Amino acid sequence: MPDKTTNILIVGVGGQGTLLTSRIIAQVAVQMGYDVKVSEVHGMAQRGGSVVSQVRYGNKIYSPIIKKGDADIILAFEKVESARWLDFLKPDGMVIINNERVNPLPVLSGKVKYPDQIHEKVAACLKDTVMVDATDIASQCGNPKAANVVLVGMLCKAIGLPEEEVEKAIRDIVPAKAIQVNLLAFKKGCELMAG
Amino acid sequence: MKQLMIGNQAIARGAYEAGATVATAYPGTPSTEIVSSFAEYEGVYAEWAPNEKVAMEVGAGASIAGARTLVAMKHVGVNVAADPLYTLAYTGVNGGLVIVSADDPGMHSSQNEQDNRGYGRFAKLIVIEPSDSQEALDFTKAAFELSEEFDTPVMLRVTTRLSHSQTMVEIGEPQAFKLKEYVKNPAKYVMLPAYARGRHVEVEKKFLRLREYAETTPLNRIEWGNKSLGIITSGVAYQYVKEALPEVSVLKLGMTNPVPQKLITDFAGQVDRLVIVEELEPVIEEQVKSWGIKAEGKNIFSLLGEYNSELIAERLAHVPLPTGFGLEGDVPARPPLLCAGCPHRGVFHTLKKMKLTVMGDIGCYTLGALSPLDGMDACICMGASIGSALGMEKARGPEQAKKTVAVIGDSTFVHSGITALIDVVYNQGHTTVLILDNDTTAMTGHQDHPATGKTITRQATRKLDLLALVKAIGVEHVQVVDPLQLNDLESSLQEALNRQEPSVIIAKRPCVLLHPVTLASRYYVDDELCTGCKSCIKLGCTGVSFDDENKKAIINPGCTACGLCPQVCKFNAIKKMEV
Structure with a gap:
């Protein structure tokens, strides 16, 4: 087992399913025999606020939260959230962004504009940025809510997690009636990154 | 095999393994999952109490009756429960009594960030602080043992970062715990002054014994490393220290009240520099300094919010913080x-439309304070809306009552609004109270309460009838309205405000997350009619937004067809279509 800690930040808007996603990734790491810590957000921010779940795994993990500048990869369920949390990424880290826009309250109330070309600005900072229409792909698989598992598929290929371990975790964690859709969405995500 | 658990689940598991059979709580982030997890075990009793004081009293009775008992609450809940808690330190326990205080440094979901280790010193309780889920399980078991050995309630103090972080846990077998015998003993349990004086002597005696115990308890441990820097720390801050400075010497305190004077003095004597790393208040630091030991702490680290490992590395090892990518301004x-x-x-x-002064309360609806709704003047604590509305009226005269409302949720009203409403009636206020009855405790994740008619395990029970309750208190003018019917709501409010008597309006409609909407109709914006006035946008709803290019409102996919925005559109531009 390589003596390296992997830090994954999953960011989005409360209600988008960051908790479930972090639990799938963490379960994979447990199956692979790593020490794992996950930090979650419950409570008020879950009501449409900016939320972050943090997954860390390796031989020995102390802090449950990722240091600024120390995340290997950010999974962003919403475009502007990728920029909000970008400072947590390593300089050579990677961002996978769902091409989804959810207007925050100051934008809804017309006080500020949703930033233009946020994806391009994020991409300009980094070597590796991928944006994908995960919600559309998930819809094609049968349920737009499986968008987060499309991103998990991409993550799986990006950091080299064994596909069968992820599939096992999805079967264990996702509610029974959603398993098939999620497995399909996961496959699509893997293919996107592999292709 | 090891498994992942959030700290709260691990506490529940620890209580179960220790043979606890009674657990009680009022939901509150970050404590909620402790008792809801405990309720899933076979052969135990778990409940949602109406508030933390009642929970503490149920816990007291269960302990006196001989059961190992778990009582859980968020940090501010301990304030509500403080009255029985302080005196329970005098009576002591029969079955072990463990009180979990889930503090919230950084105020992720709270109105203050008080450090409840202070209760330990003030009420003379044992305080135990785990630093991950495994310790949460193990320390909970230890807490029950200590509670019985020292005849005192034990406070297990955790923080959001422990409660809501998953870490690896090795679970054990549940221990058979036989209900202890109950023997009537008024001198121990009836806190008349004469008996209480005797019990205070016992409290001080056991604290002397506890100070001795603290020196040798396995809950505290030294991890020797480089002796040029020694750090005393507790709770999740320990993890940040180990992450940032793996080579230094660490005294990890698992028991933070009482603290071990001799152990700390010896540790301090062996390191060149002593730094105390504790989130929030300098609880350990002030005691250490009072013994004449040279130590640093709050001169380096903040009294505010959460710590993290990069902060510790920066302050103690001069590792510069990463500069980042500079996109903050765009977000x-x-x-x-x-x-x-x-x-x-x-x-x-x-x-907002009626320009009323709104005394608010704690729940999802506190979010009504934010723009563009801007609908709240004050929000202090659970249940404060009604009393503070009465106070405003008494200070500024009856005219103030005509433009003031108290706004309180159903669960919060049951928690601590009822007695304030009694005050309104008793002292002849003209206060108007809006009870927002969404049939759940929504903010903490949809827990049941007495007025939902369901228990913690979703069993049907006698449903508290809010309408009958309010009438029984003596409020004669009570209306039930649908809060999505804006005209009805406004006219009901106006009528209530004009009355020279207390009024209650129950705005009744279930939380939208409880019953997923199956859309029979959808709304759309008729571009011909939309003038771009943004009246609908001022509702602050993610279901409707403004298209800057087209200068028209648009309905978003997240719309639940609640029908609110068509009611505020003066141009009938938001139209319904059947699906």
Whole structure:
């Protein structure tokens, strides 16, 4: 087992399913025999606020939260959230962004504009940025809510997690009636990154 | 095999393994999952109490009756429960009594960030602080043993980062715990002054014994490393220290009240520099300094918020903080907001329209304070809305009552609004109270309460009838309205405000998240009619937004067809279509 800690930040808007996603990734790491810590957000921010779940795994993990500048990869369920949390990424880290826009309250109330070309600005900072229409792909698989598992598929290929371990975790964690859709969405995500 | 558990689940598991059979709580982030997890075990009793004081009293009775008992609450809940708690330190226990205080440094979901280790010193309780889920399980078991050995309630103090972090746990077998015998003993349990004086002597005696015990308890441990820097720390801060400075010497305190004077003095004597790393208040630091030991702490680290490992590395090892990518300026804030279709939205829209002074309360509806609804003047603590509305009226005269409302949720009203409403009636206020009855405790994740008619395990029970309760208190003018019918709501409010008597309006509609909407109809914006006036946008709903290019409103996919925005559109531009 390589003596390296992997830090994954999953960011989005409360209600988008960051908790479930972090639990799938963490379960994979447990199956692979790593020490794992996950930090979650419950409570008020879950009501449409900016939320972050943090997954860390390796031989020995102390802090449950990722240091600024120390995340290997950010999974962003919403475009502007990728920029909000970008400072947590390593300089050579990677961002996978769902091409989804959810207007925050100051934008809804017309006080500020949703930033233009946020994806391009994020991409300009980094070597590796991928944006994908995960919600559309998930819809094609049968349920737009499986968008987060499309991103998990991409993550799986990006950091080299064994596909069968992820599939096992999805079967264990996702509610029974959603398993098939999620497995399909996961496959699509893997293919996107592999292709 | 090891498994992942959040700290709260691990506490529940620890209580179960220790043979606890009674657990009680009022939901509150970050403590909620402790008792809801415990309720899933076979052969135990778990409940949602109406508030933390009642929970503490149920816990007291169960302990006196001989059961190992778990009582859980968020940090501010301990304030509500403080009255029985302080005196329980005098009576002591029969079955072990463990009180979990889940503190919230950084105020992720709270109105203050008080450090409840202070209760330990003030009430003379044992305080135990785990630093991950495994310790949460192990320390909970240890806490029950200590509670019985020292005849005192034990406070297990955790923080959000422990409660809501998953870490690896090795579970054990549940231990058979036989209910202890109950023997009537008024001198121990009846806190008349004469008996209480005797018990205070016992409290001080056991504290002397506890100070001795603290020196040798396995809950405290030294991890020797480089002796040029020694750190004393507790709770999750220990993890940040180990992450940032793996080579230094660490005294990890698992028991933070009482603290071990001799152990700390010896540790301090062996290191060149002593730094105390504790989130929030300098609870350990002040005691250490009072013994004449040279130590640093709050001169380096903040009294505010959470710590992290990069902060510790920067302050103690001069590792510069990463500079980042400089995109912060492009990112709009994203505060939490009321959900699309939330029944509270129409209420705050109406209160703003009527230019009322709003004394608010704790729950999802506190979000009505934010722009564009701007619908709240004050929010202090659970249940404060009604009393503070009465106070405002008494200070400024009856005219103030005509433009003031108290706004309180159903669960919060049951928690601590009832007695304030009694005050309004008793002292002849003219206060108008809006009870936002969404049939759940929504903010903490949809827990049941007495007025939902369901127990913690979703069993049917006698449902508290809010309408009958309010009438029984003596409020004669009570109306039930649908908060999504804006005209009805406004006219009911106006009528109530004009009355020279107390009024209650129950705005009744279930939380939109409880019953997923199956859309029989959808709304759309007729571009011909939309003038771009943004009246609908001022509802602050994710279901409707403004197209800057087209200068028209648009309905978003997240719309739940609650029907609010068509009611505020003066141009009938938002139209319904059947699906």
